[in-house]
Amino acid sequence: MDPYTRLLFLMARWWRNPPSRRALIAMGVALAVCILLVTVERTVGWPDWLRTERVPMRRLPAP
Template structure:
């Protein structure tokens, strides 16, 4: 059933594609996210921007 939803969404985009400005905005956001991940993995992310303590896992029910 989920495939039908994606097919309907794709047909909607084919009839009314997003503008070039929207595509550039989405690509810029994705590039920024990838850059942040790469900087953090290389150890170049500043210490003030890191979390001191992560969120505790939920106990099982």
């Protein structure tokens, strides 16, 4: 299903049955944390100790 159609269905369901206040606060906090992480990453950069290095996959021997 198209993501925009799915979002439209979600918005219609929320219009008929709005989420509770606690759910709205939880969604708002999650959104704020995401925006904060993106802002820190864009302005300061990501710390070296949080970066991952690609590890080559080890091939298993054939039986």
